[in-house]
Amino acid sequence: DARVTQTPRHKVTEMGQEVTMRCQPILGHNTVFWYRQTMMQGLELLAYFRNRAPLDDSGMPKDRFSAEMPDATLATLKIQPSEPRDSAVYFCASGLVESAGGYTFGSGTRLTVV
Amino acid sequence: KQEVTQIPAALSVPEGENLVLNCSFTDSAIYNLQWFRQDPGKGLTSLLLIQSSQREQTSGRLNASLDKSSGRSTLYIAASQPGDSATYLCAVTGGSYIPTFGRGTSLIVHP
Secondary structure, three states, X not given: OOXXXXXXXXXXXXXXXXXXXXXXXXXXXXXXXXXXXXXXXXXXXXXXXXXXXXXXXXXXXXXXXEEEEEEOOEEEXXXXXXXXXXXXXXXXXXXXXXXXXXXXXXXXXXXXXX | OOOEEEXXXXXXXXXXXXXXXXXXXXXXXEEEEEEEEXXXXXXXXXXXXXXXXXXXXXXXXXEEEEEOOOOXXXXXXXXXXXXXXXXXXXXXXXXXXXXXXXXXXXXEEEO
16 A cells, blocks of 8 residues: 655654654655644644645744655655754645545654653 | 534443544535544544545445535444544545644543
């Protein structure tokens, strides 16, 4: 089965450090999302790409977060500098809008900032 | 802005019961609705996808229905098993193609 691959699975870092999370969407998918999941807020949309172009990043704290798709096989989410409140699970999802086939999620990156 | 509500937030039942999980949404102009399962510490696994033109979808013991006019979807689980214990999430996608998630229903099925 095709799957969305996220790395790393777990990351523990100190406050102030840069964190980079990576996502390999399913080949052929043209839509990529980044979500953050916490107990308090549930799943929150951070960024949305279509054909590698950012369409919506209104949910992302822009002073410290950035999201890019350098090519069709890689999406990145960076936090610089990281803060303890960024501790959460970050999910990437991909889909092909034209197929109306729904979205597939990766296994997530569990980030802990100490 | 689309808002998605899932009721109940938590459910604990004995094995063998038939269950109904509810999802309601405020904007009926949807593209599709997707039910996911999330096990503790894991990612989201897609269970069922209902297009806006469809009324229901079935997979094994799972059946999901969609009533756009009333802004509701239900996930029916027949003959529940301990292995069904997980959090069930409803995601509603509108014309922007961005899924909006409910907070989920945490299900425990005890032997």
